[in-house]
Amino acid sequence: MSEVKLSAETRTTFGKGSARQARRAAQTPAVIYGHGQDPKHVNVEAHGLMMALKTPNVLISLDIAGDGTELVIPKAVQRHPLKPVITHVDFLIVKKGEKVTVEVPVHTEGELAAGSNMLETLLTTISIEAEATHLPEAVTVSIAGLEAGATVHAKDLVLPAGATLAVDGETPVLQIVAPQAEEPAAETEAEGTEA
Template sequence: MSDVKLSAVLRTDFGKGAARRTRREGRVPAVLYGHGSDPLHVSLPTHETYLALVRHKNALFEIDVEGDVKLAIVRDVQVEPVRREIEHIDLLLVKKGEKVVVEVPVTIVGEPAPATMHVIEQLSVQVEAEATNLPDSIEVDITGLTAGTVVYGKDLVLTEGAALVTEGDTDIVIISEVRGPVESADSAEEPAEA
């Protein structure tokens, strides 16, 4: 059912200094919230958490908080801009069967017709789906599409039980004609040799 199983440790110290100590110990500070409960401050193993975030865009986390197992999805990840290390994660508590809205990346497959190119207008779309069945990405097959073709949100093929939240008439991908280099008027009218 769950993509990722992690063991969490409750945190009692807060603030920048405590967060730095947690990261030095090989753990990442996180907070679990939702369903009207008080936020639960925990730390997660850095390496396993990083791998889960890289492999699954919308991973369902099964988090064991000292014997109490909770289901959660990632709501926000704060990353240090230079070293690209995870600094903090916000996790939203979910229940089996509950529907949530998530941002799902669009992936292009195939090649359009010759002498055309594709322009991605939306890198991701919002989708409502069951928390236990969230899509990692949505594929858009552009194989053989001709110039002037537009793939709209309503044209996307979603997993069973998922519904598009993004407007159906939103442009996702546009196929346009490739234009060659423009010839100047001088080069086009070269005088004929005598």
């Protein structure tokens, strides 16, 4: 995964008014923490950040004006409930070669075996541990030919080289279920009734 370079500046004022002012100036408030350092409060260019966060677990090189560069990954992203706006981001500092635990989306590919079986997704993401600069965007599992009753567990997922599961291997991720038979409608007319 390649790094996304974004510019940021140190934030010295706090509170809702300060956050609104930053958003009006096309910036997103954020905090950077990790590696025993004191948290750094920054404002990040909003549009570049929004585009970068379309990739799960994106690796970001934050160029902080007058304070050097930090290599970070997003740990918590807060979004406005109604508008397509990111209101705040928590970044975790990472170093090349270091392993981190992240949630990655689980994608499916292929078609189920013939019939009207249904795919039931139990987990949309899976927790894995991987090298910070080589985080996968997603884990893909094939459902081709799976019959009703089949279950895919976490241990069945094919992870990229160097990545390991951070959950129990027996954790069910998805299963194939047979359609439920509809119960016959109750008889509307009683048998043997006299007028």
